[in-house]
Amino acid sequence: MSGATVVDRLHDVARDAGVRVRLHAVRLDHDEHRARVDLDGDEPVAVASLYKLPLALAWADLVAAGDLGLRDPLPLPRTGRTPGPTGVGMLLDDVVLTARDGVRLMLAVSDNACGDALLDLVGRDRLNAHLAAAGVPRTVVRRGTGASRRRMKRELGSGVDDVDRVLADPDRDVATREYDAAYASASTAREACRVLEVLWSRRHPAHACVRDAMALQAWRHRIGSGFPHDDVVVHGKTGTLGRLRHEAAVVCFPHEHPVAVTVLTEAVRPERHLPLVDAAIGELARTAVTVLRRPVDDPP
Template sequence: MARIREAFADAGVTGLLHARDIDTGAELGLGADALMSTASVHKLCLVSTVFREAARGRIDLTRQVEVPAEQRTKGPTGLAAMLDPARLSLRDLAAQSIAVSDNTAADVLWDRVGLDAVNRTMAELGLRNTRAVHTMRDLYASMTADAGAAGVAALVEPATLARLRVLDPAHTNHSTARDLTALLAAVWRDEVCAGEHGRLLRRVLGLQAWSHRLASGFPFDDVRVSGKTGTLPTLRHEAGVVEYPDGGRYAVAVLTRSASTAITLPAADAVIGTAARIAVDALRAGAR
């Protein structure tokens, strides 16, 4: 843990971490049970619920949904950034939600399954510290309201950040590092949904385009990293699964908050991969 603490300190962040061997249950953590605002990491909970509901016959993943141009949630990627009407299946909306963290795609899914279903799924899986309280559109509405008249420009001001409810786990979607690795382990063990639905869910979780956080710690062609990032002012997170060619499978969640309010902090992104690698190496060493 000392090396992980030092890495966080060198990157100018405070961090929470949990890592677990999916097959043996061996684990290690740092602040693993502290609540943290999840930002877009909560899309893991959403998409897992979508596939679980489909496995139970409650929704059809191939159902096509119209997404009008005027019904777009704020965001820099995917449908959120597009200008024209679109039509996608629920499973393709799930893929968009994970691959490029598409807020509009996620909100179509939130509207389809509902907050209660996502929270019920997390409770059924035993994740008592994980809860969704709003959709992505409501998250952004809250942030806009709290930022005040100065708008986005104020999001680098400490006084503004202090009043953002989306940074306070008591008022926004939240979880813990331990709960997030438990969710991922359940997905990889077919406990969220089995068979074809489980395989498709893992495929979706492997589509993320970003490689500057968790994946940066595992720069090997034969190591597969699946995950979901989350970002809000001062917050940079990722939770995912690292799979080695020898069959080792490790769920890791790294949740960070930076001392700096700068939007671009490469060291804060990179330390997520560094901390995850230290943790996974320790688990692998302990298994030998």
């Protein structure tokens, strides 16, 4: 099957779902030139909560290097931590976790409180320097979820108490700078896959902790929906903000090389719940991953 044909099919799915898509997929085998599928995978995109993935990589690398401890305390007092719909972010009382449990909640349920606390722990400048050195220089974490939401409130008007509702207004075409890769935390589909490649190449327990937590991600409506097979493990991390819906994942079929795939989408519909778009992300991922599947003992 030629590269052009796969990309044609990706375009068709994207048009039908009403999304703009950037996609990159790569087979995690031992070839020097790994097989890939790409659709505008080098275009920078605002990543929303997907920033938690490179943050997890940097944290694990720093633990492996001895700069941070797996079980360093992560205090999450009820005042001061970032609220959110899941995890510690939705609790009412003071919490103290270990760093690695914070990482697990940050990845498995996209916990905003843990994400921002870990960003503070690692430090934004150290994180970005680490990402540049790790070969993903266009992956930039400019701020965490709490700061991002405060900026949107200022941008959309001081009276705005529900940013999500304003962004979802079907009678307006509302944009925010947080959709803009030049102002928000950003990456590219290729670099998000590169982060997964590095995570899957490391042998330290901190990296294993990150991979495990991604397999436990609570939602399967995006990339997971493209692989509705009980024996296929999808290690994923989503990112969502307004019209942005993303996921980066490693898809593991038994006895095959894992395949990393990143699907970054921007929908033209503003509504918060678009199951058709979530399902299209699964379809896009399946389309790309299918051409890259290969048994582990298959000779090159």
